[in-house]
Amino acid sequence: MDNLLNTINSPEDLQKLSLDELYELCDEIREKIIKTVSNNGGHLASNLGVVELTVALHRVFSSKDDKIVWDVGHQAYTHKILTGRRDSIATIRTKDGLSGYPNRMESEYDAFNVGHSSTSISAAFGIANAKLLSGEPGHVISLIGDGALTGGLAYEGLNNAGRFKKNFIVILNDNKMSISRNVGSMARYLAHIRTKPGYFKAKGNIESALNRLPHVGKPLHHFLSKSKAALKQILYNSTIFEDMGFYYYGPFDGHDLGKLIDVLENAKNINHPVLLHVLTCKGKGYPFAEQNPGAFHGISSFDIKTGKTAPAGENFSSVFGNNLCALANKDERICAITAAMQMGTGLVGFAKQFPGRFFDVGIAEEHAVTFAGGLAAGGMLPVCAIYSTFLQRGYDQIIHDAAIQRVKVTFAIDRAGVVGDDGETHQGIFDAAFLNTVPNITVYSPAFYDELYTSFQKALYECEGVSAVRYPRGKPMFKPFDFVSTGKAYDTYGQNGADLVIVTYGRLFSFACKALSSLRESGISVRIIKLNRITPVDTDVVAEAAAAGNIFFFEEGIQQGGIGEHFSFLLAQSGYRGEFRLRAITNFVPHATMLQSLSSLGLDDKGMVNMILTEYKK
Ligand SMILES: Cc1ncc(C[n+]2csc(CCOP(=O)(O)OP(=O)(O)O)c2C)c(N)n1
Ligand SMILES: CC(=O)[C@@H](O)[C@H](O)COP(=O)(O)O
Ligand SMILES: [Mg+2]
Numbered sequence: 001m002d003n004l005l006n007t008i009n010s011p012e013d014l015q016k017l018s019l020d021e022l023y024e025l026c027d028e029i030r031e032k033i034i035k036t037v038s039n040n041g042g043h044l045a046s047n048l049g050v051v052e053l054t055v056a057l058h059r060v061f062s063s064k065d066d067k068i069v070w071d072v073g074h075q076a077y078t079h080k081i082l083t084g085r086r087d088s089i090a091t092i093r094t095k096d097g098l099s100g101y102p103n104r105m106e107s108e109y110d111a112f113n114v115g116h117s118s119t120s121i122s123a124a125f126g127i128a129n130a131k132l133l134s135g136e137p138g139h140v141i142s143l144i145g146d147g148a149l150t151g152g153l154a155y156e157g158l159n160n161a162g163r164f165k166k167n168f169i170v171i172l173n174d175n176k177m178s179i180s181r182n183v184g185s186m187a188r189y190l191a192h193i194r195t196k197p198g199y200f201k202a203k204g205n206i207e208s209a210l211n212r213l214p215h216v217g218k219p220l221h222h223f224l225s226k227s228k229a230a231l232k233q234i235l236y237n238s239t240i241f242e243d244m245g246f247y248y249y250g251p252f253d254g255h256d257l258g259k260l261i262d263v264l265e266n267a268k269n270i271n272h273p274v275l276l277h278v279l280t281c282k283g284k285g286y287p288f289a290e291q292n293p294g295a296f297h298g299i300s301s302f303d304i305k306t307g308k309t310a311p312a313g314e315n316f317s318s319v320f321g322n323n324l325c326a327l328a329n330k331d332e333r334i335c336a337i338t339a340a341m342q343m344g345t346g347l348v349g350f351a352k353q354f355p356g357r358f359f360d361v362g363i364a365e366e367h368a369v370t371f372a373g374g375l376a377a378g379g380m381l382p383v384c385a386i387y388s389t390f391l392q393r394g395y396d397q398i399i400h401d402a403a404i405q406r407v408k409v410t411f412a413i414d415r416a417g418v419v420g421d422d423g424e425t426h427q428g429i430f431d432a433a434f435l436n437t438v439p440n441i442t443v444y445s446p447a448f449y450d451e452l453y454t455s456f457q458k459a460l461y462e463c464e465g466v467s468a469v470r471y472p473r474g475k476p477m478f479k480p481f482d483f484v485s486t487g488k489a490y491d492t493y494g495q496n497g498a499d500l501v502i503v504t505y506g507r508l509f510s511f512a513c514k515a516l517s518s519l520r521e522s523g524i525s526v527r528i529i530k531l532n533r534i535t536p537v538d539t540d541v542v543a544e545a546a547a548a549g550n551i552f553f554f555e556e557g558i559q560q561g562g563i564g565e566h567f568s569f570l571l572a573q574s575g576y577r578g579e580f581r582l583r584a585i586t587n588f589v590p591h592a593t594m595l596q597s598l599s600s601l602g603l604d605d606k607g608m609v610n611m612i613l614t615e616y617k618k
Contacts, residue, residue, distance in 0.1 A: 115425025121157025147178030150362030162245025250277025388428025423591030
């Protein structure tokens with residue numbers, strides 16, 4: 001029963017509740033989140049961990065003037081529930097429903113759109129400066145996880161914000177977990193702080209004592225400030241955050257509401273950047289998630305009583321992981337790199353089998369790529385497995401630290417194409433276009449498991465320089481029984497001399513095959529050209545498509561600068577004067593299931609058929 005929750009229509013309503021009632025409210029929120037995620041899927045464990053913290057934030061800060069900036073944003077369900085979206089939370093991550101992440105277009109309470117990690121300090125600091133410049137009142141708070149703190153951008157933010165002369169609050173939500181266990185020296189450092197709370201705790205008291213030093217004339221003030229800094233050094237070990245200009249307070253129990261409210265009230269009154277170190281339990285309140293937070297980080301719908309999901313079976317990621325193990329067994333130079341996505345990219349088996357050649361570098365895609373460049377320069381064969389959307393972070397490194405070096409780095413680009421319910425921030429729709437700009441790169445786009453294996457063989461042993469194999473989230477789509485992948489740069493399907501040619505790549509090939517059958521019933525014959533290697537496009541394939549005189553190109557990727565546009569350029573260069581129609585993606589794609597999105601984009605078989613029936617000219 002949502003007795004209390006039903007009385008909360010905006011964060012202001014929290015003021016009416018006693019501490020005991022606030023705890024009761026947290027229970028109701030937890031129940032709602034568990035129920036919602038068990039239906040829709042979503043990020044359960046991270047959300048359960050920050051219920052008290054979010055309630056405390058909305059209790060202390062004004063929803064009118066103050067801004068909370070979430071990092072990654074996968075943990076903002078309580079925030080959504082408290083900010084007028086209680087009744088629509090059931091629609092989260094579904095088509096036309098709430099986004100799984102904060103979104104400025106969805107609510108005025110969402111200060112910044114997010115989905116990628118480590119942006120919150122920079123964004124919040126930008127907002128704080130805008131407030132200062134425009135004279136707007138209000139506090140700005142960044143809430144960042146210990147995993148997100150492994151991303152370099154977070155340090156760029158800290159570095160910049162540390163010298164701010166006003167209140168600016170960073171809350172570090174430390175649950176020892178990224179998706180998997182958090183890794184790296186910062187994780188070790190936070191563990192050190194956690195195990196010696198008293199060591200750092202004294203500081204708060206010292207600080208306030210020092211701050212109570214009387215106000216004095218300029219020279220004496222200067223002397224006292226210097227002495228204060230020296231005294232601080234002598235009295236306690238400062239944390240890295242203090243060395244970067246923040247006042248550090250903590251660690252605090254992130255499930256103790258009373259304490260959190262107190263700490264936040266105090267932090268609000270400090271005219272300086274403040275870092276509050278809060279300890280939480282990922283998955284708090286749902287035993288299955290507490291015991292296995294990795295499995296309940298991002299989860300599909302599940303049974304609340306047993307904590308079980310439908311069996312996932314094999315998918316592109318798991319097959320990639322197995323393929324890579326097989327290849328690494330034969331070749332000791334092969335190394336695997338992940339940027340905190342060991343499970344998602346299918347590398348758990350590789351990590352166990354080849355611990356010495358497995359590198360989880362944290363949420364640090366830029367570093368992952370440059371690190372791969374270094375490994376390659378040292379004679380290894382690095383395979384950098386990164387989701388398409390997160391590889392956007394590594395564009396400069398692909399050019400500067402791999403391609404220009406003329407080293408052999410292979411990218412395993414997972415989640416290429418439309419990903420479904422994560423929505424706009426996570427769609428893998430840009431990689432084909434941005435990789436196509438890199439000189440001498442080779443990019444494969446397999447549609448089936450056998451092609452995935454062949455593509456990696458080629459990338460690792462036939463290509464020079466940088467290469468990439470990109471494949472979608474989940475499983476392959478329909479494969480006609482009479483289609484055989486040859487392993488060549490392109491394959492064809494359907495009759496020679498057909499009325500028109502469909503050119504496509506990746507899983508859209510399956511939809512094209514279905515479209516071919518439907519169009520046959522309408523008296524239109526189709527031949528399909530399936531590009532296996534999308535960069536560089538094979539010269540023969542351009543001539544083969546041109547011969548048809550009527551070309552429809554379908555692309556599950558951004559149109560601007562994409563493969564389709566490039567293909568049309570190659571056709572024009574070859575003197576082609578026939579028909580060319582291109583359908584690709586021209587805007588950000590909102591959350592929905594993958595099939596719903598492809599349908600809305602006109603990229604499923606029905607969309608292809610409709611376009612051809614409308615635009616085909618004999
Ligand atoms: C640039 C980028 N890389 C990878 C991810 C995938 N990812 C989402 S959440 C997450 C772990 C975040 O850990 P933390 O910040 O500690 O939050 P927690 O889930 O523990 O609450 C990762 C790796 C991402 N969102 N953005
Ligand atoms: C929040 C985030 O960025 C990841 O948890 C992402 O949602 C994972 O997506 P997959 O479910 O495709 O692995
Ligand atoms: Mg964490």
